[in-house]
Amino acid sequence: MGDVTLYHWEPNANSGKPMLALMEKGVAFCSHYVDLLNFDQHKPDYLAINPQGTIPVMKHGNLVLTESTAIMEYVDEAFPGPKLMPDDPRDRWRIRWWMKFMDQWLAPSFSMIGWSIFVGPAVRSKDPEELRAAIERIPLPERRVAWRKAIYGLFGDDEMKESQRRVAVGIGMLEKALSDRAWLASDRYSLADVNGFNLAYALPLSQPSLSNDELTPNIMRWLRSIYARPATKTCWAMGRTAMVKRAAILEQPHIGREHAS
Amino acid sequence: MSTSMSMTLYHGEPNGPSFTVLAALFEKGVRAELVRIDLAAGARHELPCAQQSAVAMSVEGEGPVLVVDGEGMTDSVFIACYLDDVGGGAPLRPSDPYRRWETMAWCRQTIERTAPAAAFLGCRAHPPKADPRLLGKIGSADLRWRWEMMGAGVFADEQLADSRSKIAAAVEKNEARLDGRSWLMGEFTIADLESYAWLAAMVRLVPDAFAGQVRTAAWMERIKGRAAVRKALSLATVADPTAYWAPGPEINRWG
Numbered sequence: 254m255g256d257v258t259l260y261h262w263e264p265n266a267n268s269g270k271p272m273l274a275l276m277e278k279g280v281a282f283c284s285h286y287v288d289l290l291n292f293d294q295h296k297p298d299y300l301a302i303n304p305q306g307t308i309p310v311m312k313h314g315n316l317v318l319t320e321s322t323a324i325m326e327y328v329d330e331a332f333p334g335p336k337l338m339p340d341d342p343r344d345r346w347r348i349r350w351w352m353k354f355m356d357q358w359l360a361p362s363f364s365m366i367g368w369s370i371f372v373g374p375a376v377r378s379k380d381p382e383e384l385r386a387a388i389e390r391i392p393l394p395e396r397r398v399a400w401r402k403a404i405y406g407l408f409g410d411d412e413m414k415e416s417q418r419r420v421a422v423g424i425g426m427l428e429k430a431l432s433d434r435a436w437l438a439s440d441r442y443s444l445a446d447v448n449g450f451n452l453a454y455a456l457p458l459s460q461p462s463l464s465n466d467e468l469t470p471n472i473m474r475w476l477r478s479i480y481a482r483p484a485t486k487t488c489w490a491m492g493r494t495a496m497v498k499r500a501a502i503l504e505q506p507h508i509g510r511e512h513a514s
Numbered sequence: 515m516s517t518s519m520s521m522t523l524y525h526g527e528p529n530g531p532s533f534t535v536l537a538a539l540f541e542k543g544v545r546a547e548l549v550r551i552d553l554a555a556g557a558r559h560e561l562p563c564a565q566q567s568a569v570a571m572s573v574e575g576e577g578p579v580l581v582v583d584g585e586g587m588t589d590s591v592f593i594a595c596y597l598d599d600v601g602g603g604a605p606l607r608p609s610d611p612y613r614r615w616e617t618m619a620w621c622r623q624t625i626e627r628t629a630p631a632a633a634f635l636g637c638r639a640h641p642p643k644a645d646p647r648l649l650g651k652i653g654s655a656d657l658r659w660r661w662e663m664m665g666a667g668v669f670a671d672e673q674l675a676d677s678r679s680k681i682a683a684a685v686e687k688n689e690a691r692l693d694g695r696s697w698l699m700g701e702f703t704i705a706d707l708e709s710y711a712w713l714a715a716m717v718r719l720v721p722d723a724f725a726g727q728v729r730t731a732a733w734m735e736r737i738k739g740r741a742a743v744r745k746a747l748s749l750a751t752v753a754d755p756t757a758y759w760a761p762g763p764e765i766n767r768w769g
Contacts, residue, residue: 316612323619330611342599343582349592350568357573357626361768395766412767418655426567 526553542601570653576760633762
């Protein structure tokens, strides 16, 4: 399978979804690291591959695929290996419902918090002129706004509060779903779990007062089960930043309330 | 085809998300009990399944609900995928994985970029009137907030301009895609239904976007000519279903 190339950043959020799906399927791929913190995704050679300047992109032979969740469905259908979508039509609906809910409602709130505390500060020290030029090169206007806010620390109190509210609601929904089933959206490990782990792997660190073994035992069970999978181990070992190394917290056998203080 | 499961579809007028699901249901010949509810009054929030998270927290906002064995299913594209899986007749997604990816990625961009813009413009032109009794039952705080803003007539200029430009971009993309094709994916798919569902009313609300877009105009006529679509549109209880709107997906709050 030398004909698959994935252009990705860290095993985290959108980049991590196809990375982990490919590894679960046992599909070898050529890894092309796109450094989000160096604005590689807005440089001409990358825009020639994906004019929207979003990460990730997968090439399969001559085919070019974008949209991480849709790429995961492609990976599941186009390659042999363990099925990551069940056969039952209603399970498939539920998996897609959860992926959309996470992609469009919950992840943006996690993202806003993550960008304000990690991505913004990580790039802020660069040359101001270079930063201004980097923002100008961003093709999608909404991404330009997001980067400007992250770089210059312009997130408003109201929007941060709303993001925190959504994170709390989302954690409650995840805990409820995972108390009903072994996995997020069906009785088998699926793309919804791959998607969800990319969103929530550092939850007990990033939201210690909302997620730990006492408050959300089912989320913790779920995160540890996914973290223990060989594909996850291999995938997260590809991470380069401190952000991704936070997944190691899942090696602790118990994370209690005291952790929050 | 049809299953022995009990299926009830709660739907609004055949516009937006209710259009997609009704047309897909008829395309696939799936039998379900059809129950019209007034989505534009908030009637979804008094359904027995209203508090199930998939219903209360649907990203689509006020869309139809397909109840199968007690489970309320929302989000029109994924309901259509479900109907495609369980129904008979011609498939509504290509069988080749790459062309299926194209279909799903197209729908994703429609859901994320076109639908919020169309719902914003539609509700601005045809404000839904929530039954005050039902507002308090809305489980999602941000959906309730969208209802309240619309009730108060608050439509920010910035979002108005952004929504119009998103519709123009969607029509342009549609027009380019139809070059040499009758349907967006070559064969007729859910992508045609979903794009039509959100764009049909925009012909009147953002006329500039459609000026000279002859392939899109002809494609809309082809869609309206399909038997399943005619059947869906015949369920309208108002003279013009494209004037029927309820709060839809929110406009992206984070790029």
